[in-house]
Each structure stands twice: as structure tokens, then as C-alpha cells.
Amino acid sequence: MAARGPLRYALILLAAIVPACAAALPADFVYLRDIDPTIIQDIRYAGSNNFVGRPLPGYEAAECIVTRDVALRLKAAQSGLRPRGLSLKMLDCYRPVRAIAEMLAWSQDGVETTAGRRYNPRIAKQDLFRLGYIAVRSGHSTGAALDLTLVELAADNSAVFDPAKDYADCTAPVALRAPEGSVDMGTGYDCSDVKAHTAAQDLTPEQRRWRNELVAVMARQGFVNYAGEWWHFSLPGTGATTYVFPIRPRR
Known part of the structure; x- marks a missing residue:
């Protein structure tokens, strides 16, 4: 069956920009670790602790x-x-377009999984895009959107995270949810609820x-929170170009 709707759009977009992929970062992009190595990172889509499960x-x-501007604002x-014993913790930053296409394909495969239900306890996976919990075109792919939380260093x-453990869903009390090594924000990261x-x-x-x-800390640096997700912030007025270059190890 031919792809339709959002999936067809994502595949066309991906096919159109894959040839532009290059090993080096685009000129305005940086590894946050090169700007501020003290900021904790737990990039969830690089492992299995996410709603897709891989x-x-x-x-x-x-x-x-x-982008460099975003990195400098995070450093600030x-x-x-x-000095207050706190740290930012990055959960997702730049997101290649190909990853969004994979999310969309996962949402439409008709198979509910343990990982998916942990993150989407009350919503069927095929409804996540329709309800706006996942976007076909994401600001993450421009380098100007972020997912993050706060950590008490003491x-x-x-x-x-133990992939073999039967954790409660993302809305459960913090002691029952999958561990995130952060303060208790009331739900886990990426919770569609x-x-x-x-x-x-x-x-x-x-x-x-x-x-x-968290909202106040980010607002002081010009970031705006997305009301539907406590963890998601973006920098208004930045470029609209989306990218597909892979996230590779720092050299």
C-alpha cells in the first residue's frame, strides 16, 4: 500500500534532503559538550529508553x-x-529528519509495545501525530529546539534504566517510573498525557x-516553553531549515 498523509510527506522530505548529508556539522552547529561540558546529557533517542524502545x-x-547561539544561552x-547545586540535563537536542520519519512509521505499524504504553498510557500510538504529541516537522531538526530537565547535584x-524491568507508566509516582536521574517534574520525559x-x-x-x-531559567535566556510538554523549549526567530545529518561521535 502506498504511504499516505503525514507518512508520505515525511518520506518525500527525507528523500529530498538525504543527498545533502555531510559528515561535518553545518557551520552554525556545535557539540554542546565543546561549549559547556558541565551540562549533563542523556540523549534518549540514542538508546532504548524511549517510546520506540530502540x-x-x-x-x-x-x-x-x-546551534552556537543556543549553546551559548544554555551555558549562561x-x-x-x-552555584545553587543544580544542573541542566539535556534529553534531546538536534534531531535528524530521518528519526522523525522512523517515529511516524512506528506510530502507524499497528503494534502496541510495552515501551510505547509506558510513555503513552491513555493514547493509541496511531493518534500521537494527530493529537500533536509528535510533529511531522519538528523544531528539533533546525537545532533550535530542546528537551531538558533539571538535576539536583547532591x-x-x-x-x-533497566530494559528488563516492568516500570509503571510515565504518570505514576516517581518511585515507580523508569529512573531519569533528575528532579521530579510530575511525569517522566516524553509522556503523552x-x-x-x-x-x-x-x-x-x-x-x-x-x-x-525550569521555565523561568530558560525564559531568562530567551527560550519559550511548549505548553503541552514541560520539557520542550525553543528559541523564537531562528532559522527554519531542517537537517538530516547524523549525530556522530565528537572527534
């Missing part, structure tokens, strides 16, 4: 790549957090405080 195409290394945010953040909306009501005072803190 690394996505284009994520050949767990590295945050962003981090400089204000470190806390015990040693727990690691109304509780993940930044201004959701079903939160404890501490969870609300952490969300407000």
Missing part, C-alpha cells in the same frame, strides 16, 4: 548538537544553576515548583 536512525552517538543558564542520581502539560493541575507543590523553575 535507538532511532541518525543517532549514532549520544551527543547534544545545537548553567552558570546560574551550578541527590542520589545513580539509578539507571495531559499531566505532562506544563500547567497541569494534578501536581504536588514541589513538582509545580520544579516546573516553574
Whole structure:
């Protein structure tokens, strides 16, 4: 059967720009680690701890790549957090277009998985794009959108994700969810649920405080939060060009 709708659009877009792929980063892109190595990174689509349950195409290394302007703004945010015993933690940065095409194909394959239900407890996977939880054209592919959280450096953040463990879904209490090594924002990262909306009501005072803190920290550097996801921020007025170059290890 021929691809239709959003899937057809994604495949056409991917086919059109693949020939432009190059090994080197485009001139305005940098590895965040080269600008500020103190910012913690946990690039989730480079591993299995995500809603697809496997690394996505284009994520050949767990590295945050962003535009230089974004990187410098993140460095400034981090400089204000470190003296307070806090750190930014990057969960996704630049996202190759090919990874979005894979997300779309996964959403339409008709197979519900354990990983998928952990992240999408009340929504069928085929509805994620229609409801706006995943976008066919993502600001991540321009290098100007980010997914991130906050970490208390003095806390015990040693727990690691065990793919064999039966974790509760992303809306459950933090002790039952898959570990993220971060403060408790009320849901896990990439949670497709109304509780993940930044201004959701079903939160404890501490969870609300952490969300407000993250929004304020990023706003001071010019970033705008997407109301449907407490973790997602973008920098207005940046370029609209999307890219497909792979995320490769730093040289």
C-alpha cells in the first residue's frame, strides 16, 4: 500500500534532503559538550529508553548538537544553576529528519509495545501525530529546539534504566517510573498525557515548583516553553531549515 498523509510527506522530505548529508556539522552547529561540558546529557533517542524502545536512525552517538547561539544561552543558564547545586540535563537536542520519519512509521505499524504504553498510557500510538504529541516537522531538526530537565547535584542520581524491568507508566509516582536521574517534574520525559502539560493541575507543590523553575531559567535566556510538554523549549526567530545529518561521535 502506498504511504499516505503525514507518512508520505515525511518520506518525500527525507528523500529530498538525504543527498545533502555531510559528515561535518553545518557551520552554525556545535557539540554542546565543546561549549559547556558541565551540562549533563542523556540523549534518549540514542538508546532504548524511549517510546520506540530502540535507538532511532541518525543517532549514532549520544551527543547534544545545537546551534552556537543556543549553546551559548544554555551555558549562561548553567552558570546560574551550578552555584545553587543544580544542573541542566539535556534529553534531546538536534534531531535528524530521518528519526522523525522512523517515529511516524512506528506510530502507524499497528503494534502496541510495552515501551510505547509506558510513555503513552491513555493514547493509541496511531493518534500521537494527530493529537500533536509528535510533529511531522519538528523544531528539533533546525537545532533550535530542546528537551531538558533539571538535576539536583547532591541527590542520589545513580539509578539507571533497566530494559528488563516492568516500570509503571510515565504518570505514576516517581518511585515507580523508569529512573531519569533528575528532579521530579510530575511525569517522566516524553509522556503523552495531559499531566505532562506544563500547567497541569494534578501536581504536588514541589513538582509545580520544579516546573516553574525550569521555565523561568530558560525564559531568562530567551527560550519559550511548549505548553503541552514541560520539557520542550525553543528559541523564537531562528532559522527554519531542517537537517538530516547524523549525530556522530565528537572527534
